[in-house]
Amino acid sequence: MKTVYNFSAGPAVLPKPVLEKVQEEMLDYEGTGMSVMELSHRSGAFQEIIDGAEALLRGLLRIPDDFHVLFMQGGASLQFSMIPLNLLGPGQTADYIVTGSWSKKAVKEAEKVGEVRTHLPNSQHSIPQFSRDDFSKDARYVHITSNNTIEGTRFSGYPDTGEIPLIADMSSHILSEELDVSKFGLIYAGAQKNLGPSGVTVAIIRKDLVGRAPEHCPALLDYETYVKHGSLFNTPPTFAIYVLKLVLKWVKENGGLEGMEARNREKAELLYSAIDQSGLFHNPVSPENRSLMNIPFSVEKDEVNARFLKEAKEAGFEFLKGHRSxxxxxxxxxxxxxxxxxxxxxxxxxxxxxxLSEGGS
Known part of the structure; x- marks a missing residue:
């Protein structure tokens, strides 16, 4: 089989040992005689899978006891709606720090429910520090996208929001570095970057933020529904949760968050150094806000970008094309x-x- 390196922003590369384990258990999961895809979500075998996934995630992130861990569907995009539906009522205000395309989409959904105050950094290539005084006095929560997949930026330090719950979309960098969950009210992430395959979304929500949805909120958009039913109110993405559990086990076996962060910093430093030392390639992001996960780079001429992408693909480097925006x-x-x-x-x-230099192009 041809060796390729998958640089896709998502669905993204999965650990090879995880894929090999999936292959091994595809037809018979732990002696059940069935694939995980065939298991009832009400079965004891699947209950062990979802319980094991939660336990691994709690251990890796050191999630405090006053937080729920929920497994849902719909990706981060559905969370854009669920968050205001549960936490933001008519006439109430939420603050959104807009640092990229995904936080802009989150704002649009929140504006359908309540009042939104946006904070727009002066440049899409850097993120300033924020303190409690920057936010609305009566804000119900402050929302951030902590790592911007498209723009290649990340928060170098999380905002001090005081008593206001801090909510973060961590889809593109969860599990990539050490994290203090206790500083947040809610963390959510689509799995298809670092957690597993597409189809499952993880939410880590402080218990006091559950049960605030209005009566007219649909059941599947109410966090309390998932809490009461252990994420099994309806059929969850069973196979995706199974693979997620295997990924979490792989992370644990490879040094946990400390090990992941060390390797990720080494990889990022290697690539950023090559770009910075190059006379051809350029990365526009301020060094203090450079993502460890998503690294955009380009050359001045579009035709050279196109040539690079073509030759890179032929050499086995897949999905290197930047976002269309x-x-x-x-x-x-x-x-x-x-x-x-x-x-x-x-x-x-x-x-x-x-x-390119030798060719005079």
Whole structure:
């Protein structure tokens, strides 16, 4: 089989040992004679899977006891609606720090429910520090997208919101570095970057924020529904939760968050250094706000970007094309991307630049 390196922003690369375990258990999960895809979500076998996934996640993130862990569907996009429906009533205000495309979409959904005050940094390439005085006095919550997949930025330090609950979309960098969950009221993440395959969404919500939805809120948009039914009110994405559990086990076996962060910083430093030392490639993000997960880069001429992408794909580097709103290239180097993949990409970039220079193009 051809060796490729998958730099997709999501659905993204999965750890090879996880895929091999899935392959091994595809037809018979732990002696049941059935695939996980065939197991009833009411069965004891699946209950062990979902309980095990929660236990692993709690251990890795050191989630305090006063938080619920929920497994849902709909991705981060559904959370954009669920959050205001549960926590923001008519005439009430929420503050949103808008640092990229996804936080803009979150604002649009919140504005359908209540009042939204937005905070817009002066540049899409940097994120300033925020303190309690920056936010509305009566804000119900403050929302951030802590890592911007498209723009390649991240918060270097989380806002001090005082008594206001801080809510974070961590879809593209959860489990990539150490994290103090207690500083947040709600953390949510689509699984398809660092947690597992697409189809399942994780929410980590402080218990006092549950049960606030109005009576007219649909059951599947009410966090309390998932709490009361252990995320099993309806059929959950069973296979995705199973793979998520395997990914969490892989993270634990490979040093937990400390191990992931060390490797991720090594990979990111290698690629950023190559870009910064290059006379061809450029990354626009302020160094203090550079993402460890999503690294955009480009050259000045569109035709050279196109040539690079074509030759990179032929060499086995997949999904390097930048988001259509940004252009250029983007390398997403999530937990499962091996260091060797980044090393080979850097070598390819250097060879491309040298050949371009020698060719006089």
């Amino acid at each position: 940004v252009g250029g290239m983007r390398a997403s180097i999530y937990n499962a991307m091996p260091l060797q993949g980044v090393k080979e990409l850097v070598d390819f970039m250097k060879n491309f630049e040298r050949e």
